[in-house]
Amino acid sequence: MKLDRFFQSLLLTSAVVVCVSAPAQGGEVTDDVQGQSSTQTISKSTLDEKVAVTDPTSAQMLVQSPTPTNPPNPEQTTEEQIIPIAAVKATSGEKGVEIILETPLGEQLQVTNRSVDNTFIADIPNAQLRLPNGNAFNFRSEKPAAGITEITVINADANTVRVTVVGENALPTVELFDDNAGLVFGINSTATAMQPPAPQQPAAQEPETPQPEQEPANQTPQQEPPAPSDDAIELVVTGEEDGYRVPDATTGSRLDIPLLETPASIGVITEEFIEDKAPRRVEDLAPYISGVTAGNVGQGGLFTDFQIRGFSTGSQVYVNGLRDNSRSLIRDFANIERIEILKGFSSLLYGTGSPGGVVNYITKKPQATPGYKFSADIGSFNFYRGEIDLTGPLTDDKNVLYRLILAYQDSDYFVDNVEDNRIFVAPSVTLSTGEGGTLTIEGEYYRQDKDFNTGAKFFNGQFFYDRSYTDPRNSQIYDHYRIAAYLDQPISKDWSLNLSGQYFNTQREANPIFVALGFEGDTLTRFYRTIFDDYNQYNLRGEIKGNFNIGATEHKLLAGVEYNKYSSRFNGVNAGFFGSIDVANPTFDVPIPTGLTNRTVDFSDSNWGVYIQDFIKFGQFRLLAGLRYGGFENINGGVTQQDDNYLSPSIGLVYSLTDSASVYASFSQSTEPQFGLLSDGGFAEPRKATQYEVGAKVNLLNDRLSVTAALFQLEQTNIAESDPSNPDFSILVGDIRSRGFELDVTGKVTENLSLIAAYTYLDTEITTSVVPGQEGNRPINTPEHSVGLYGKYEFTEGSLRGLSLGTGLVYVGERQGDNENTFELPSYVRVDLGAAYKINNLTFRLGIENLFDIRYAAGSNNRANITQGSPFAITGSVSVEF
Numbered sequence: 001m002k003l004d005r006f007f008q009s010l011l012l013t014s015a016v017v018v019c020v021s022a023p024a025q026g027g028e029v030t031d032d033v034q035g036q037s038s039t040q041t042i043s044k045s046t047l048d049e050k051v052a053v054t055d056p057t058s059a060q061m062l063v064q065s066p067t068p069t070n071p072p073n074p075e076q077t078t079e080e081q082i083i084p085i086a087a088v089k090a091t092s093g094e095k096g097v098e099i100i101l102e103t104p105l106g107e108q109l110q111v112t113n114r115s116v117d118n119t120f121i122a123d124i125p126n127a128q129l130r131l132p133n134g135n136a137f138n139f140r141s142e143k144p145a146a147g148i149t150e151i152t153v154i155n156a157d158a159n160t161v162r163v164t165v166v167g168e169n170a171l172p173t174v175e176l177f178d179d180n181a182g183l184v185f186g187i188n189s190t191a192t193a194m195q196p197p198a199p200q201q202p203a204a205q206e207p208e209t210p211q212p213e214q215e216p217a218n219q220t221p222q223q224e225p226p227a228p229s230d231d232a233i234e235l236v237v238t239g240e241e242d243g244y245r246v247p248d249a250t251t252g253s254r255l256d257i258p259l260l261e262t263p264a265s266i267g268v269i270t271e272e273f274i275e276d277k278a279p280r281r282v283e284d285l286a287p288y289i290s291g292v293t294a295g296n297v298g299q300g301g302l303f304t305d306f307q308i309r310g311f312s313t314g315s316q317v318y319v320n321g322l323r324d325n326s327r328s329l330i331r332d333f334a335n336i337e338r339i340e341i342l343k344g345f346s347s348l349l350y351g352t353g354s355p356g357g358v359v360n361y362i363t364k365k366p367q368a369t370p371g372y373k374f375s376a377d378i379g380s381f382n383f384y385r386g387e388i389d390l391t392g393p394l395t396d397d398k399n400v401l402y403r404l405i406l407a408y409q410d411s412d413y414f415v416d417n418v419e420d421n422r423i424f425v426a427p428s429v430t431l432s433t434g435e436g437g438t439l440t441i442e443g444e445y446y447r448q449d450k451d452f453n454t455g456a457k458f459f460n461g462q463f464f465y466d467r468s469y470t471d472p473r474n475s476q477i478y479d480h481y482r483i484a485a486y487l488d489q490p491i492s493k494d495w496s497l498n499l500s501g502q503y504f505n506t507q508r509e510a511n512p513i514f515v516a517l518g519f520e521g522d523t524l525t526r527f528y529r530t531i532f533d534d535y536n537q538y539n540l541r542g543e544i545k546g547n548f549n550i551g552a553t554e555h556k557l558l559a560g561v562e563y564n565k566y567s568s569r570f571n572g573v574n575a576g577f578f579g580s581i582d583v584a585n586p587t588f589d590v591p592i593p594t595g596l597t598n599r600t601v602d603f604s605d606s607n608w609g610v611y612i613q614d615f616i617k618f619g620q621f622r623l624l625a626g627l628r629y630g631g632f633e634n635i636n637g638g639v640t641q642q643d644d645n646y647l648s649p650s651i652g653l654v655y656s657l658t659d660s661a662s663v664y665a666s667f668s669q670s671t672e673p674q675f676g677l678l679s680d681g682g683f684a685e686p687r688k689a690t691q692y693e694v695g696a697k698v699n700l701l702n703d704r705l706s707v708t709a710a711l712f713q714l715e716q717t718n719i720a721e722s723d724p725s726n727p728d729f730s731i732l733v734g735d736i737r738s739r740g741f742e743l744d745v746t747g748k749v750t751e752n753l754s755l756i757a758a759y760t761y762l763d764t765e766i767t768t769s770v771v772p773g774q775e776g777n778r779p780i781n782t783p784e785h786s787v788g789l790y791g792k793y794e795f796t797e798g799s800l801r802g803l804s805l806g807t808g809l810v811y812v813g814e815r816q817g818d819n820e821n822t823f824e825l826p827s828y829v830r831v832d833l834g835a836a837y838k839i840n841n842l843t844f845r846l847g848i849e850n851l852f853d854i855r856y857a858a859g860s861n862n863r864a865n866i867t868q869g870s871p872f873a874i875t876g877s878v879s880v881e882f
Contacts, residue, residue, distance in 0.1 A: 081493040082256075082547065083108055083127045084436045085161060085182070087368040087398070088153050097145045097187040099153065099163065102368065102398075103127075104436065106182040113174075118149075118167040120174050122185070127161040128256055129153065130488075148172055148187065155247060157258055244273045244756040244790075245706050245747030251340035251360040253624060254321065254349060255545065255556050255615055260697050261622045263652025263664040265710040267292065267744060269339040273756060276792055276806050276834055278847040278875060280383070280411075282331060282339075283858065287788035287810040290710075290742035290758035291343050291357075293781065294858050294867070304330065307859075308343055308356030309714055310738035310764040310782045314672070316346065316353035318360040320486065322502045322539040323350075323564050329448060329480055329506065334387050334407035335426040337364045343742070344691045344712060347648035347670035348626045351562070351609045355670045355689030355716055356738075365440060366401035366430040367391045372882045379847075379875030382412040399432035413453065414870050416468035421449040437489035437496075444482040444504075452476055454515040456857065456866040457524070458823050459583045465855040465868055469524070469581060471513030471588045480506045495546040506535040510572075513588070515581065518864055523580035528592055531572040538565045556615040558626075567604040574599055605675070607632035613650075622654035622662075634675045641683045646671040660699040667692055674720045676730025684720035684730060691715075705747035705755070713739040715767075721819075733819060734769030736779055738762065752796060758788040766819060777821045781859050783813035792834070806834035817860040828856035830869065841880050849873045 087102040101124075103109070113122040149166040156162035165172050165187055175186035252262045259266060267289030279285055283294035283304045293307045306313040317324045343357040350358050370392030377385040391403040407424040428442035454469045482504035490496045510531040515524050543560035574597055579590030609630030616623040631645040652666035668691050674684040695710035715737045720730040740762040748754050764782040769775040790808040795801055810830045817823040833848040853872035860866045 081108065081126055082159055084130045084490070085127055086130060086432075086436060086438065088129070089181075089369055090151070097148065097151070099151060099185040099187065100181050100183070101127075101153070101161070101163075101185075102182040104182070106179075109183050111176065111183075115171055118169065118171050120165040120167075120172055122163040122174070122176075123156060124161040124163075124183075125159060128159065129155050129161055130256075145187070151187070155256075155258075244270050244754055245704070246270060246338075247703075249340045251318075251321070251342045251358060252345070253558075253613070253615065254543065255558055255613075257556070257615055257624075259706070259708075260660070260662050260699065261617075261654050261656065263622070263624050263654050263666045263695075264345040265291070265343045265693070265695055265708055265712075265742060265744070267341045267343070267758070268746075269341075271337050272754075273790070274333060274336065274338070275845075276804070276836070277790065277808070277832075278377075278834065278845060278877065279333070280849075280870075280873075280875070282333075284849075285339065287786060287812065288756050288758055288790060288808075289341050289788070290744045290760045291740070291762070292341060292758075292760075293783065293786060293812065305859075306341075306359055307781055308341065308354070308359075309712065309740070310736070310762055310779060311354045311356030311714075311716065313356060313359050314354045316350060316356070316358045318350070318358060319482075319502070320363055320484065320500070321360060322484065322500060322541065323537075324361070324504075329446065329478060330420075330450065331361060332407060332422060332424045332446060334389075334424050335363050335405050335444070337362045343710075344693055344714065345650055345652065345666050345668045347668055348611055348613060348628050348650040351564075351628065351630050351648070352607055352632050352646070352671050352673055352686075354672060355687075355691060355714055363426070363428075363442060364389070364391075364403060364405065365442075366403040366428055368393055368398050368401055370882075373879060374881075375877055375879035377875055377877040380873040381414050382410075383873075383875060384411065385409040394429075401430040403428045413451075414873065415453050415470065415868070417470040417472045417474065418451040418453045418468070419449060420451075423447040433487070433489055435490050437487070439488075440486045442484050444480070446478075446480040446482075448478040448480070450476060450478070452510075452512045452514065454865060455861075456868040457583055458817065458863045458866060459519065459522075463855075463857065463866070464583060467586060469515050469586050471526075473588070473592070474512045476508065476510040476512055478506060478508050480504065494548060495544065498541075498543040498545065500539075500541050502537070502539040504535075504537050508533050508535075513592075514575075515864060518862075519583075520580065523582055524864060525577055525580055527575040527577045528596070529573055529575045531570065533568055533570045533572070535566070535568045537567075539563075552618060554617040556617075558613040558615075559611070561608075561610045563606070563608045565604070565606040567602070570599075570601040570603070572598065601637050602635075603637070604635045605632070605673075607673075620656045622656065623652070624654075625651040632673050634673060636675065636677075641675050641677070642673045642686065644673070644686060646686070660703065661697065663694070663696045665692075665694045672716075674718075674730070676720055676722065678720070679723070679726070679729045679731070684732060685718050687716050687718050687720075689714060689716040701748070705745065705749060708742075708744045710742045711740075712742070713737070732770045733766065733774065734771070735767045736764065737767050738764045738779075738782070752794050754792045754794070756788075756790050758786075760786045762786070769819075771819070774819050774821075777819060778816045780817065780819050781815050781825075783815045783827070785811070785813040787811040790832075802838040804836045804838075806836075808832035808834070812858075815860070817857075817866070818862050823863060825857040825860055825866070828854060828869070830854065830856070841882060843879045843881070845875075845877045845879075847875045847877075849875075 083103055083105045085101045085103045089100040089102060091098050109124050110126050111122055111124055113120065115121065147168050149168045152164045154162050163185060165174055173188040177184050177186065246259070246268045248256070248258050249266050249268050252264045252266045269285050269288065277285065281304070286292045286294045286306055291309045294304065315323065340360045340362060341357060342360070344355065346353070346358045373389040375387045377383065386408050388406040392401065394400040394402050405426040407422065409420070409422040411420045413420055425445045426442065428440060430438050430440045433439050451470060451474050457464045457469065482502065484502040485500065487499040488496065508531060513526065513528060515526045518525070541560060541562040543558060546557045548555050576593040576596045578593045607630060609628050611626060611628035613624065613626030628648040632642060633640065634642040648669055648671060650668040652664060654662050654664040656662045670689045672687040672689070674686060676684060678684060691712060691714040693710055693712040695708065697706070697708045699706050715735065717735045719733040719736060721733050723729045723731045740760060743759045745755060745757040762782055762784055764779050766774050766777045766779055788810050790806060792804055792806040794804040808831070813827045815825045817825050831851040833851055834846070836843060836845045849870055850872050855871065856869045858867045858869040
């Protein structure tokens, strides 16, 4: 909707005449004909006992009167009960389009409806849409029937579900009724469901107010609508409201709080953007969230190490809110619904870890509506990939849902002697536990055959991008097993219990040829090592959530306890240095050394925490505050390296300027253990960090577009890093300060143009250091300026209907290649293109990465290990969905 129409709609709101047709016994209907709005509390009835909530014949007249505010129902208020709606279903049948809000408590839902131009709007101020794992979501269906442009069902705020029906040329007819499944909206377009008034009864001669006593038999006969098919309407779970925008994300608070009221900067990579961008690597998405860069791709490209506000994410990577320490794996996109990135403010809920923020992967969950998707991809560097995604109910009552995701990939890399082959299987099931509760169990098997890539080199003032330093005898195979369970169970109308647990095991069998981390004259030294290791991890978390009031304040309380344990056994041959590699002309004909000794090392890391958090709403203010008390222990080779307790406070204050704009300020502290052995035989003390942040958020264009701006200062002390000259030890770096400005814009500029944009200004400095020459330097991999921009235009009319075109631009400024600032990674601009064409159930996609084939360094570890960005690459795909 354009801005001028938006403001007209605010001045010319209309509503609906309520006509009661055989309401159920005990049903209560409160209507306000003069004010054109209605609030209804509906008891159980049959499908034939309907309440019509829209009379299109009077819509033109009602637009002329403003809509007053309805008084709240004194017998049941939003604060007393928020009813979860577990699923939304849309079908087309004899009665027209039916939207079903599935809940066993449908009779307790309150409905307030109104109309604006050709749009019918129904608000349910005591309900919340929720996925099986408890996260909020929304549904959207475009062009669902003749005369109906769009139907949406969204979370308007933390307590209100909004159903919107847009008529193409006139206000649609909407009937409201309920059955055992929940609350049902029956929808017909005015054009097909109602005949125009007879000529002898012009609108000017009609009374100003419709006559409620007039019987249907005396009205102008209705024209029978064409019988629609019985096929289910394809309803897309977008996970966001408009384009690439989301109204809420639980990573920041684990509560049903809109992003507008959350005192933190949170970026979300949605499922729609992932599909449009079609990335091969997770790090390709980093530039589109402000404050986030790919950093150094660790261990030769075997995992992605995001940099958030200048700090490595380290162990702050999560799957559905549970810690994921399997850093030696590249997470596959097949089972990722979206990625939520919380910047700063994370210690309260996530415990020990990097102060920069948290990366949280949200997996795909079983759906009540059957869906079957098959896709195949082919592209540059011998890239071949196939995926299968199946979901739906296993029982007629939909109390048991399933999902099965399969993926297979056979691919070379843009660097010679490197492959990236995968097998991925992810089954899951969701069980209804009664009273709106669900239990979701998901499994995962992931086999990854990914060769170690030693990266590009910087030597004698020159970057060497166009050759491989990876020995073809290199081999690394990972087998990863994961099982997790999530229980979300209401225990009363205001309180719920959330339990979650996860176990995973990763086995690595590697016979790699590593290049050493330094130069000797004009050559690179290298060393040989075999590795057979076994990683195990357990994660347990229990939380209780509750809503209550104290005086004029509303509270959302969260209290929880968690325990994480990670252990590994390394078994392999010690490093053996052998031969050398010519930087300009690398060859791999040196025999592998023999006679090296074998060693076994056991490592374990555990941490626990108890925490409490309260979200307080009073007037225009929102306060999110809490405290965590926790501890951690690290044992390496039977020796305890770290054993300590800590406190992490967090507090954030939001002031709501309007319903669409807010400002906030926050303060948080965090602790991060360090497990490296210093050269003197001691262990580094934990890192400590403090962050201050202020920001502003605004929703524009009728809430289609969201803008977030943030200023922050973050300081971390007592930092130790791996010693470049001796990887078996750590060295103290000192203290680092990071401060900057971030700007994110996401959503839809128009109904056809989706946009995601990010800008970051980052000022980082090593403020103190025990390493000579580092104090005052800029830390590694921290550009001063970076920009990410991607726009997609969808054609919805004419011969190009179904076509979408996307363009992306990434700019990353100069970065230091090491903390000593001895060399610099140049800035770069990368342009990507994307296109998709949808026809019926088929979707064809084409993606072009690095259109102008520039060669650039994406990140650095040191001169001998630089992460190279992909050159020009093209990928085509076709998918079919039922």
